[in-house]
Amino acid sequence: MLTLGLYHYVLLSFLLLAIGLVGVMVRRNAIVMLMSVELMLNAANLAFVAYARYRGDEAGQVMAFFVMALAAAEAAVGLAIVIAVFRHLRTLAVDRMTQLKG
Amino acid sequence: MELTLFSILGALALASAVATISCRSPIRCALSLVVCLFSVAGLYVLLQAHFLAAMQLLVYAGAIMVLFVFVVMLLNLSPERVDKAKVTFLAAVSGLATLFITAKVARILMSFSPGSQPAVPGNVPAPDFGSVGTVGRLLFKQFLLPFELVSLLLLVAVVGAVVIARKRFWREGQ
Numbered sequence: 001m002l003t004l005g006l007y008h009y010v011l012l013s014f015l016l017l018a019i020g021l022v023g024v025m026v027r028r029n030a031i032v033m034l035m036s037v038e039l040m041l042n043a044a045n046l047a048f049v050a051y052a053r054y055r056g057d058e059a060g061q062v063m064a065f066f067v068m069a070l071a072a073a074e075a076a077v078g079l080a081i082v083i084a085v086f087r088h089l090r091t092l093a094v095d096r097m098t099q100l101k102g
Numbered sequence: 103m104e105l106t107l108f109s110i111l112g113a114l115a116l117a118s119a120v121a122t123i124s125c126r127s128p129i130r131c132a133l134s135l136v137v138c139l140f141s142v143a144g145l146y147v148l149l150q151a152h153f154l155a156a157m158q159l160l161v162y163a164g165a166i167m168v169l170f171v172f173v174v175m176l177l178n179l180s181p182e183r184v185d186k187a188k189v190t191f192l193a194a195v196s197g198l199a200t201l202f203i204t205a206k207v208a209r210i211l212m213s214f215s216p217g218s219q220p221a222v223p224g225n226v227p228a229p230d231f232g233s234v235g236t237v238g239r240l241l242f243k244q245f246l247l248p249f250e251l252v253s254l255l256l257l258v259a260v261v262g263a264v265v266i267a268r269k270r271f272w273r274e275g276q
Contacts, residue, residue, distance in 0.1 A: 007211040022196040023123030053149040069252045073259035080263035
């Protein structure tokens with residue numbers, strides 16, 4: 001009988017991270033790219049919590065808590081930028097955002 | 103029992119993650135992401151991180167996802183028009199690369215003997231492991247400075263978001 005261990009969680013978190021990375025690289029919609037970044041942050045959190053559990057050290061959970069706060073800040077600013085860009089260009093395709101000048 | 107739950111939640115998380123990056127309509131992406139976040143919250147419960155599971159539901163599935171859905175609705179986005187050949191090519195290449203790297207990582211992980219996995223004595227954590235009390239005590243003693251800095255960061259993010267999303271900000275230069 002296979003017992004559930006740390007490495008199962010690490011492998012799952014790695015897969016989630018890889019999916020998020022593929023999303024950032026393949027998708028051209030700014031909002032979906034932000035969602036993929038959230039996916040990657042979530043995968044990192046899962047690894048933090050898994051290590052916290054299997055080492056018996058709650059500091060990992062505290063780190064995951066900080067990552068969550070960071071993700072919230074990132075989403076707020078990122079979506080504000082998305083709205084501003086959409087007002088200006090009427091599109092969210094990152095291929096069309098070629099100028100820094102407003 | 104634990105393994106069964108892990109398999110179900112893990113499969114659900116992976117499937118919804120794939121749906122998140124492959125759906126064409128942004129609102130479907132957002133809803134798949136919610137499913138993924140919920141299953142990760144379930145995994146946190148399996149990992150005895152009850153406080154973090156609650157935070158995951160409140161902060162991620164609650165606040166962040168509402169923000170995403172709100173922006174998608176506000177901008178009234180239509181499904182992305184895609185260049186089929188290009189996307190198929192990119193998906194095939196990235197899928198193959200992911201599979202390759204995953205196989206490598208899995209082999210490295212499997213090469214450790216099961217006995218070398220770090221584990222708490224007897225593999226049973228303390229009964230109050232991951233409760234609000236223990237995590238909070240850690241947060242307000244050992245990690246007090248980072249905690250206060252995070253509150254500052256959130257303040258900066260709020261002010262920044264308001265300033266950037268304001269209409270006048272873009273007109274002043276003209």
